[in-house]
Amino acid sequence: MSRFNVEDIDIDYKNIKLLKRCLTENGKIIPARLTRLNCCQQRRMSMAIKRARFLALIPYTVS
Amino acid sequence: MFYECILLIRPDVSAKHVAEVTRTIEGIIDNNGGQVIGSEYWGFKTLAYRIEKRAKAHYVCLGFSLSCLDPIYAHLKFHKDVLRHLFIKKPKGLLFPTVQMQSSMGDLENQEILPDLVPEGIDTTEHTGG
Numbered sequence: 001m002s003r004f005n006v007e008d009i010d011i012d013y014k015n016i017k018l019l020k021r022c023l024t025e026n027g028k029i030i031p032a033r034l035t036r037l038n039c040c041q042q043r044r045m046s047m048a049i050k051r052a053r054f055l056a057l058i059p060y061t062v063s
Numbered sequence: 064m065f066y067e068c069i070l071l072i073r074p075d076v077s078a079k080h081v082a083e084v085t086r087t088i089e090g091i092i093d094n095n096g097g098q099v100i101g102s103e104y105w106g107f108k109t110l111a112y113r114i115e116k117r118a119k120a121h122y123v124c125l126g127f128s129l130s131c132l133d134p135i136y137a138h139l140k141f142h143k144d145v146l147r148h149l150f151i152k153k154p155k156g157l158l159f160p161t162v163q164m165q166s167s168m169g170d171l172e173n174q175e176i177l178p179d180l181v182p183e184g185i186d187t188t189e190h191t192g193g
Contacts, residue, residue, distance in 0.1 A: 013151075014162040055069055055149055056110035056120070 011044045013051035027062045065128050065153040071146040072121040081121045097129030101159030126157040
């Protein structure tokens with residue numbers, strides 16, 4: 001399996017559909033070894049998820 | 064420096080009042096030598112969790128350039144109608160309309176902006192306990 005090239009994609013806290021690809025059903029962030037994002041992209045992704053959580057666009061936890 | 068500001072405004076105020084709050088902040092930006100680049104009303108959205116016992120809020124996004132944020136901080140800190148706000152520094156500049164507005168307008172092809180980040184066959188469900 002090849003790495004996914006998401007360099008041209010803007011990882012943004014507003015793009016909720018993209019963020020949800022990196023969240024589990026319970027709302028936890030999926031680790032980089034499963035998302036296959038590189039270090040830089042994973043950091044940007046987790047930052048974006050945390051911003052979206054703060055703005056109540058996505059939940060912190062789903063019980 | 065370019066900034067993006069997202070405001071969550073109380074659900075019990077009217078759309079007219081939301082526009083008024085936005086105009087006030089735009090006025091502060093103009094008075095302090097900044098420039099408003101974009102202003103968007105994302106709509107009356109349901110919150111993912113309750114904030115100050117409220118389940119819905121008006122979302123407003125402002126894009127602007129300003130040298131110092133202190134006047135806006137001072138204005139928003141004790142503003143009774145703003146539930147929550149977030150400033151984000153955008154060194155590369157701003158893009159308007161934002162993804163939120165584009166997706167609500169239905170301009171974007173989902174396939175283009177959404178690659179499959181997690182390949183098929185990988186189990187992402189959480190395993191708890193033994």
